[in-house]
Structures are given as structure tokens and as C-alpha cells.
Amino acid sequence: MVSDPKRLLDQASATSELERNLLHSLREIDPPADAAAQGWQSLAKSIAVAGAAATLGSTSSSIQEAATLGEAAGSGASSGVRTVATTGANLSVLKAVSALVLVGGAATGVAWSVGRAPATAPSPIAVVASAPPEPAQTVIPTQPPPWVAPVELSTPAKITSPRAAAKSAESQDLLTKESELVVAARAQLRQGDVRGAGATLQELDRAVPHGKLAQEREVLRIEWLAARGDHKGAARRARAFLTAHPKSPHAARLSRFVD
Amino acid sequence: MNALRPSASLPGDSPVESPSAPLRAPTPVSRDDFESIYAAHFKQVWGALRRLGVREADVADVSQKVFITAYRKLDSFEGRAHVRTWLLGICERTASDYRRSAPVRREVATDVATIELTAPERTDVVAELGSRQRLQIAETLLDKLPEAQRAVFVLFELEELSGPEIAAILDISVGTVRSRLRLARETFTREVQRLTARGLSEMEGA
Numbered sequence: 001m002v003s004d005p006k007r008l009l010d011q012a013s014a015t016s017e018l019e020r021n022l023l024h025s026l027r028e029i030d031p032p033a034d035a036a037a038q039g040w041q042s043l044a045k046s047i048a049v050a051g052a053a054a055t056l057g058s059t060s061s062s063i064q065e066a067a068t069l070g071e072a073a074g075s076g077a078s079s080g081v082r083t084v085a086t087t088g089a090n091l092s093v094l095k096a097v098s099a100l101v102l103v104g105g106a107a108t109g110v111a112w113s114v115g116r117a118p119a120t121a122p123s124p125i126a127v128v129a130s131a132p133p134e135p136a137q138t139v140i141p142t143q144p145p146p147w148v149a150p151v152e153l154s155t156p157a158k159i160t161s162p163r164a165a166a167k168s169a170e171s172q173d174l175l176t177k178e179s180e181l182v183v184a185a186r187a188q189l190r191q192g193d194v195r196g197a198g199a200t201l202q203e204l205d206r207a208v209p210h211g212k213l214a215q216e217r218e219v220l221r222i223e224w225l226a227a228r229g230d231h232k233g234a235a236r237r238a239r240a241f242l243t244a245h246p247k248s249p250h251a252a253r254l255s256r257f258v259d
Numbered sequence: 260m261n262a263l264r265p266s267a268s269l270p271g272d273s274p275v276e277s278p279s280a281p282l283r284a285p286t287p288v289s290r291d292d293f294e295s296i297y298a299a300h301f302k303q304v305w306g307a308l309r310r311l312g313v314r315e316a317d318v319a320d321v322s323q324k325v326f327i328t329a330y331r332k333l334d335s336f337e338g339r340a341h342v343r344t345w346l347l348g349i350c351e352r353t354a355s356d357y358r359r360s361a362p363v364r365r366e367v368a369t370d371v372a373t374i375e376l377t378a379p380e381r382t383d384v385v386a387e388l389g390s391r392q393r394l395q396i397a398e399t400l401l402d403k404l405p406e407a408q409r410a411v412f413v414l415f416e417l418e419e420l421s422g423p424e425i426a427a428i429l430d431i432s433v434g435t436v437r438s439r440l441r442l443a444r445e446t447f448t449r450e451v452q453r454l455t456a457r458g459l460s461e462m463e464g465a
Contacts, residue, residue, distance in 0.1 A: 025393040031302055
């Protein structure tokens with residue numbers, strides 16, 4: 001049987017430099033950091049996943065609690081917003097997926113997000129988000145709810161697919177995790193939860209030390225410093241950032257710290 | 260209204276046996292798994308849709324459609340093919356519907372610098388262009404491929420699926436995949452050479 005040709009982007013292919021360049025630019029398309037979380041919010045509404053955790057009695061009170069907090073706290077919500085992604089590339093080794101409530105302000109109330117509660121989370125509000133499983137097709141999770149047994153964050157999925165899929169799935173996992181935490185930190189800063197944001201930034205450093213969203217994280221760190229009153233520190237780091245990345249899209253945002 | 264045209268087969272229906280995929284019994288999939296699928300594949304879906312021709316302004320909405328479709332089809336998926344392949348099949352069909360129903364203007368970036376790439380050694384100028392401009396050029400080049408060729412080109416060169424996997428997704432023979440790929444490569448290279456010969460200014464008004 002004739003096998004597939006080499007890909008244009010293979011090292012061994014005689015592809016011109018220009019073509020390689022252009023093809024690489026197509027491969028590097030990435031969504032904005034908060035696109036996944038935002039997409040999930042509207043997706044959950046569309047498919048009515050939310051609010052259907054009637055199967056697990058222990059969750060309904062948690063959902064109630066979270067909903068109350070969401071309504072009461074409004075824009076000043078200080079609950080920890082932590083979302084960490086799991087990977088599900090190989091369905092046969094999926095563990096139970098737990099969700100953290102993304103408290104997005106009074107208007108939206110409770111929205112759903114994907115994640116596992118990190119072991120070091122300060123006051124996580126964790127509920128399991130699952131639609132009522134149809135009996136004929138459900139895989140019943142056997143793990144205890146996440147707030148009972150902290151789950152290892154960086155368990156790589158056992159992937160049995162070809163090399164590229166395995167590698168990219170794992171780095172995908174980290175990148176998704178990183179972006180979820182970035183989204184969370186940004187939300188916390190926006191809501192005035194400076195301590196929570198600091199904890200999330202710390203978690204980022206711990207869980208994804210060499211992540212791809214370095215610039216976004218640095219910007220958040222600078223904003224965090226300013227938020228807790230360390231204006232000198234914010235100015236110093238902003239100046240350093242602008243020197244290192246003068247053409248960065250974040251430059252405009254940071255210039256106000258430098259005056 | 261179901262935006263997807265009915266297709267004879269989905270990757271999940273006929274198992275795609277790539278050489279390294281182990282045979283396993285169909286695994287019933289629960290709704291819980293959907294959240295994991297979303298988290299793990301959101302970025303890939305986004306990128307694939309863009310590469311298949313969905314405009315940046317529309318990709319958030321179109322990716323929603325993909326995941327809603329995936330959610331609805333989860334039960335029939337049965338885990339026999341790789342999730343990624345299955346999702347890319349949904350992406351291809353959704354992008355195809357998008358391109359057919361939305362009047363997609365073949366917009367050329369108007370802020371692309373007018374640079375004469377008249378000599379071969381000036382191809383490095385493309386590297387000097389901002390990444391955004393490079394992407395716009397690349398997208399415009401892909402737009403020049405007929406849709407059937409573009410789908411194969413993107414799925415093979417950029418999503419890195421195999422010929423048999425693409426054949427299953429597009430419901431065509433592997434031979435057809437290979438010939439479309441060859442044509443696509445020829446078109447792509449030809450368009451790149453036109454770009455080099457006449458400069459980027461030609462792209463305005465294309």
C-alpha cells in the first residue's frame with residue numbers, strides 16, 4: 001500500500017523557506033486566553049448542562065450555596081475562581097470530571113466551568129457539573145467528589161494515539177490549564193480580589209512554570225502589584241516589560257504604570 | 260434547523276484504523292466526558308476552523324456550533340475513532356456550511372505593507388513582516404484554493420491527519436485524497452510564487 005507523502009512542514013521536505021514561514025503562521029493561530037471560558041459559559045446555556053446535577057444529592061446544596069454567593073456578592077465577589085483543565089484525549093481513561101463554579105458577577109449568576117479543584121485552593125466552591133446521565137450510556141464515575149480527595153493536577157492522560165497527538169495533547173493540557181488560570185486571575189483582579197489573584201498567580205508559577213502565556217502573566221503580575229499598592233514595583237516591572245517587548249499588544253495597557 | 264448537511268458516514272461510524280491505534284471495545288460516552296473534550300480540544304477546534312476558512316470575527320460562534328454538534332453526537336461516537344479526528348470531521352462540515360451560507364468576502368488585509376519581493380533573497384522580508392500580516396497573507400493564499408483542495412490541504416499539512424483519516428472524514432477514497440492534495444500543493448506553490456514575483460501590492464484588490 002502506498003503510504004502518505006511527507007508533509008510540507010517536515011524537516012526533510014523540500015519546501016521553500018517562504019512557504020514554511022507562511023504555513024507556520026497558520027499553525028500558530030491561537031484563541032484569546034479567555035475564549036475557552038467564555039465559550040463554555042454560553043455553551044452551557046445552550047446545551048443546558050448547568051443545573052442538572054440532580055443525580056448527586058450532595059451537590060445541590062453546593063449549587064445553592066454558590067448561587068447565593070453569586071447573587072449576594074455581585075461584582076465584589078471574592079470567591080476563588082479557579083479553573084483548571086483536564087484532558088480527555090483518550091476517553092477510556094477519563095476520570096470523573098468535576099467543575100468549579102465560575103462566579104461571574106450578579107448578572108450571570110452561576111456559570112459552569114471545567115476543572116479540578118487544586119489541592120491548594122483557598123475556599124474553592126466545587127460542584128460536579130453533569131447532566132443527568134442516560135442510564136444506557138453512562139459511565140458512572142467512581143471517584144469521590146473533588147473537595148474530598150484532592151486530585152493530582154498534572155496527571156498526563158494515557159494517550160495511545162500517534163506520537164504527535166500524544167505530545168501535543170500533553171502540551172495542550174498545560175496550555176489549557178495555564179489559560180484557565182490566567183482567566184481566573186484576571187477575573188479576580190477585576191472583582192477586587194487581590195489576595196485571590198495573588199494566590200492564582202502563585203498557582204500559575206507552580207503548576208505551569210514555563211508556560212506559553214508568559215506575557216499575559218507578567219502583565220497580570222504588574223497589575224496585581226499596583227492593586228496591592230506596590231506602585232514602585234509595578235512601575236519597575238512595567239518598564240522592564242516595555243523594554244523587552246516594545247511592540248507587544250500589552251504595551252498600551254502597561255504604559256499607565258510607568259509615568 | 261440542522262445546519263449540517265446529512266453525511267453518509269462520520270468518522271465515528273466507520274472505525275478509522277490508523278496503524279498505531281489499538282483496537283478497543285466501543286466505550287459508551289457520558290455527558291461528563293463532554294467537558295473534558297471541550298477543555299482538551301477547544302484550542303485545536305478554534306485553529307482548525309480558522310485554517311478551514313472561518314473568519315476571525317466568526318470563529319467563536321462557529322466553534323460553539325462545533326461543540327454543540329459534538330455534544331449531540333456524543334452518544335453515537337462510541338469512542339471507536341480518536342476524538343480529535345472525530346472533532347475535525349465536525350469542524351470540516353461546519354466550516355463548509357459556514358462558507359456556503361455566509362457570503363464570505365475574500366478580504367485581503369488592507370494594511371499589508373506594499374513590499375516588493377522581486378528577488379529570491381527577499382523572501383526573508385516575509386519573515387520580517389509582523390506575524391499578523393504573515394497570517395493574513397497565508398489566509399489569503401489558502402482562500403485561493405478550491406474548497407475541496409483546501410480541506411485536504413489543511414487536514415493533511417496543518418492538522419496532520421493521515422490520508423486514510425481524511426478519506427473517512429470527507430467520505431472519499433484515499434486516492435482522491437492524494438490527488439486533491441497534489442493539486443492543492445501545486446496551487447499553493449503557484450500562488451506563493453505569484454506573490455514573490457509581483458509583490459504584495461498585487462494582493463490588494465485580488
